Amino acid sequence: MGDMPQPTEAMTDARHDMEICNACRYCEGFCAVFPAMQLHRAFTDGDLNYLANLCHGCQGCFYACQYAPPHPWGINVPQAFAALRVESYAEHAWPRPMARLFTRNGTVVSLLTALAVALVLLIAGALQSPDVMLRAHTGPGAFFAVISYRAMVWTAGAVFMFALLAMAMSTASFWRASGGGAPSAAALARALHDAMTLRNLGGGGDGCNYPGEGFSHLRRWLHHAMAYGFLLCFASTSVATIYHHALGLVAPYDLLSVPVLLGTIGGILMLIGTIGLLWLKILADPAPAARAVLGGEYAMLILLAAVAKTGLLLLVFRATPAMGWLLAVHLGFVLALFLAAPYSKFIHGLFRTAALIRSHVERRGSAA
Numbered sequence: 001m002g003d004m005p006q007p008t009e010a011m012t013d014a015r016h017d018m019e020i021c022n023a024c025r026y027c028e029g030f031c032a033v034f035p036a037m038q039l040h041r042a043f044t045d046g047d048l049n050y051l052a053n054l055c056h057g058c059q060g061c062f063y064a065c066q067y068a069p070p071h072p073w074g075i076n077v078p079q080a081f082a083a084l085r086v087e088s089y090a091e092h093a094w095p096r097p098m099a100r101l102f103t104r105n106g107t108v109v110s111l112l113t114a115l116a117v118a119l120v121l122l123i124a125g126a127l128q129s130p131d132v133m134l135r136a137h138t139g140p141g142a143f144f145a146v147i148s149y150r151a152m153v154w155t156a157g158a159v160f161m162f163a164l165l166a167m168a169m170s171t172a173s174f175w176r177a178s179g180g181g182a183p184s185a186a187a188l189a190r191a192l193h194d195a196m197t198l199r200n201l202g203g204g205g206d207g208c209n210y211p212g213e214g215f216s217h218l219r220r221w222l223h224h225a226m227a228y229g230f231l232l233c234f235a236s237t238s239v240a241t242i243y244h245h246a247l248g249l250v251a252p253y254d255l256l257s258v259p260v261l262l263g264t265i266g267g268i269l270m271l272i273g274t275i276g277l278l279w280l281k282i283l284a285d286p287a288p289a290a291r292a293v294l295g296g297e298y299a300m301l302i303l304l305a306a307v308a309k310t311g312l313l314l315l316v317f318r319a320t321p322a323m324g325w326l327l328a329v330h331l332g333f334v335l336a337l338f339l340a341a342p343y344s345k346f347i348h349g350l351f352r353t354a355a356l357i358r359s360h361v362e363r364r365g366s367a368a
């Protein structure tokens with residue numbers, strides 16, 4: 001018989017905390033984690049990974065806990081779960097060798113970003129003369145005078161499709177490990193509602209305990225700005241694709257056109273959300289945080305802010321000689337985001353939604 005793998009420190013901490021919480025149950029009304037926890041008597045690794053992804057890190061249970069440090073039991077649920085969440089992303093990474101990218105994830109995402117931006121700049125510089133890169137281009141097709149439409153679409157399309165496949169495979173693996181099965185339409189709808197409203201950061205109406213012990217909705221609103229801003233930018237690119245292929249309209253588009261309006265509003269929201277979340281993270285009480293995962297979280301927020309900022313700068317300076325280099329830098333950041341998405345904090349949205357679906361499936365099961 002082969003040796004059983006030793007549980008990691010994060011897994012051991014999470015199991016210790018959940019066993020004490022399951023006896024205490026003081027926090028049972030705080031979020032979805034505690035009702036889900038109460039359906040278990042013992043916790044498998046899969047159960048703990050599921051509960052860790054159900055946790056939104058609101059920190060409410062840390063400040064409410066009479067057994068939190070300096071108590072000898074040292075209960076610190078948000079810290080244990082934050083560390084375990086990253087281990088679960090690595091455990092279900094696809095393809096498997098990519099799991100190692102979750103070690104020192106902040107450095108990995110930063111290097112990936114630097115490489116992607118440098119690569120796009122080098123290729124643009126090699127394929128175009130400095131005269132073309134530094135000249136103002138206007139009218140339909142101006143962007144493609146700098147980087148050809150075919151190169152842009154094939155590169156971004158291939159990387160985007162790979163990112164989608166990798167994220168789908170990782171999430172499916174996590175779903176199977178947490179119990180699998182086909183969820184009902186009602187469980188799906190409730191989970192989607194909870195994910196889209198960040199219900200578990202609501203704190204029963206007063207908000208979460210972030211960045212400190214006081215209650216606040218700020219983190220929830222900033223996260224909404226970032227996530228919905230990102231979705232608006234994605235919608236902008238999708239509409240632009242329809243314009244190009246179905247209507248024969250070639251970018252750049254008017255300031256009041258649908259793609260530009262969606263991209264501008266989305267970019268501003270993303271920038272507000274990411275900078276606000278970075279600011280909150282700097283101010284946050286370090287006691288309930290898992291220090292080892294902070295680098296990856298900072299790196300992803302900075303990358304998202306860079307995508308939004310360079311996109312907005314490109315809009316402002318698109319008719320000037322700065323457009324060529326700005327376009328290359330913006331595409332470099334977008335490429336880095338697609339490449340990093342399955343192997344960074346970005347994946348948490350899918351894992352958390354899967355955990356929310358599981359919690360609604362289990363709740364219906366336990367109520368039946």
Ligand code: SF4
Binds near residue numbers: 021026027061066077
């Ligand atoms: S976090 Fe503390 S107070 Fe809350 S259920 Fe667990 S042990 Fe009890």
Ligand code: SF4
Binds near residue numbers: 031057059062200
């Ligand atoms: S940190 Fe918040 S979301 Fe996570 S288990 Fe504690 S109360 Fe629930």
